Amino acid sequence: MMVEITEDILTKVIKERKSATHKGNYGRILLIGGSENYGGAIIMSTEGAIAAGSGLVAVATHSMNLTALHARDPEAMYIDWRDHSLPNLVKNMDVIVCGPGLGTSAFATKVLVMLKDIISKKQTIVLDASALDLIAKDHELLPFNAGHIVLTPHQMEWQRLSQIRIPFQTDSANKTALNKLEAEGNIMLVLKSNHTHVYDEKGQVFINPIGNPGMATGGMGDTLAGIIGGFVAQFGPKIDSILAAVYIHSLAGDILYKSNYVVRPTVISKILPRLMKKYSGLN
Ligand SMILES: NC(=O)C1=CN([C@@H]2O[C@H](COP(=O)(O)OP(=O)(O)OC[C@H]3O[C@@H](n4cnc5c(N)ncnc54)[C@H](OP(=O)(O)O)[C@@H]3O)[C@@H](O)[C@H]2O)[C@@H](O)CC1
Numbered sequence: 657m658m659v660e661i662t663e664d665i666l667t668k669v670i671k672e673r674k675s676a677t678h679k680g681n682y683g684r685i686l687l688i689g690g691s692e693n694y695g696g697a698i699i700m701s702t703e704g705a706i707a708a709g710s711g712l713v714a715v716a717t718h719s720m721n722l723t724a725l726h727a728r729d730p731e732a733m734y735i736d737w738r739d740h741s742l743p744n745l746v747k748n749m750d751v752i753v754c755g756p757g758l759g760t761s762a763f764a765t766k767v768l769v770m771l772k773d774i775i776s777k778k779q780t781i782v783l784d785a786s787a788l789d790l791i792a793k794d795h796e797l798l799p800f801n802a803g804h805i806v807l808t809p810h811q812m813e814w815q816r817l818s819q820i821r822i823p824f825q826t827d828s829a830n831k832t833a834l835n836k837l838e839a840e841g842n843i844m845l846v847l848k849s850n851h852t853h854v855y856d857e858k859g860q861v862f863i864n865p866i867g868n869p870g871m872a873t874g875g876m877g878d879t880l881a882g883i884i885g886g887f888v889a890q891f892g893p894k895i896d897s898i899l900a901a902v903y904i905h906s907l908a909g910d911i912l913y914k915s916n917y918v919v920r921p922t923v924i925s926k927i928l929p930r931l932m933k934k935y936s937g938l939n
């Protein structure tokens with residue numbers, strides 16, 4: 657059975673903040689990605705995570721991205737992705753987002769091997785873009801020890817990973833492929849398209865009824881990966897957090913599309929805090 661995601665998910669998930677809290681209560685997230693050519697991808701993910709409200713945001717990227725990252729997002733902490741203390745930082749995180757602009761170099765593969773070794777049951781990992789392409793070539797790179805794994809492929813990335821060609825990506829074929837990947841039944845799949853389908857750990861399928869073609873802009877998925885990570889960090893590693901992230905990303909896109917021919921991913925992040933405020937404290 658397929659369930660449509662509705663606006664209600666936002667009031668259900670987005671909670672009003674309590675006074676006696678601090679940044680440690682809203683989740684720590686580390687985003688890993690951004691090679692020489694794709695620095696923008698990891699910056700857009702970072703903006704999604706910050707706007708979504710993660711308490712602490714850190715970024716591991718190529719050193720050439722440092723100035724641009726800090727100029728745009730001083731809220732984010734930075735580590736050179738070649739720094740030997742990266743594994744220690746990973747250990748202290750609630751959520752890791754890996755892949756936007758990561759590229760598919762030998763070094764990128766090493767990063768995935770390190771994550772697989774280090775990640776633990778207390779953590780959630782969101783795998784996007786290049787990370788998925790590397791895993792498509794070697795399924796052993798999937799970090800099965802994570803408490804929860806969230807895969808966020810677009811249709812071509814899912815084709816590479818599942819071996820199902822795009823026209824044949826039906827819910828039943830996708831669920832079968834997902835079951836084959838799973839060792840522990842801890843994978844959630846966000847299969848992105850004009851109407852994204854989300855598969856939970858029990859095989860339930862959810863469809864996103866909103867969104868628009870103004871959102872067909874490079875960086876839109878990078879931004880979503882950051883928002884998903886931010887929602888999981890803050891609201892917990894549950895399917896509802898992911899559904900709310902997918903829905904609000906498209907809702908922001910639809911609001912902007914009313915008066916803009918093209919929706920810039922960075923502007924989605926810009927309006928996200930205001931939109932979240934509207935839905936908070938209503939439940
Ligand atoms: N500013 C930056 O730094 C940015 C950096 N980025 C980084 O670039 C890296 C490569 O990622 P990527 O997504 O650009 O390339 P790839 O995986 O080859 O996919 C494109 C191919 O798939 C096909 N396609 C079919 N269906 C599709 C669908 N529904 N949605 C999308 N595509 C679909 C499509 O077919 P076409 O119709 O164009 O022939 C095309 O052949 C990765 O690290 C990423 O993070 C980007 O995030 C952008 C902003």
Ligand SMILES: Nc1ncnc2c1ncn2[C@@H]1O[C@H](COP(=O)(O)OP(=O)(O)O)[C@@H](O)[C@H]1O
Nearest residue numbers: 810848849850867868869872874875876877878
């Ligand atoms: N025509 C469309 N209608 C609705 N949403 C779209 C459309 N085109 C793209 N999107 C959304 O934009 C995002 C694109 O993700 P992705 O292809 O990974 O982008 P990128 O890698 O460039 O950041 C997805 O969330 C997808 O649902």
Ligand SMILES: [Mg+2]
Nearest residue numbers: 785810877878
């Ligand atoms: Mg992408």
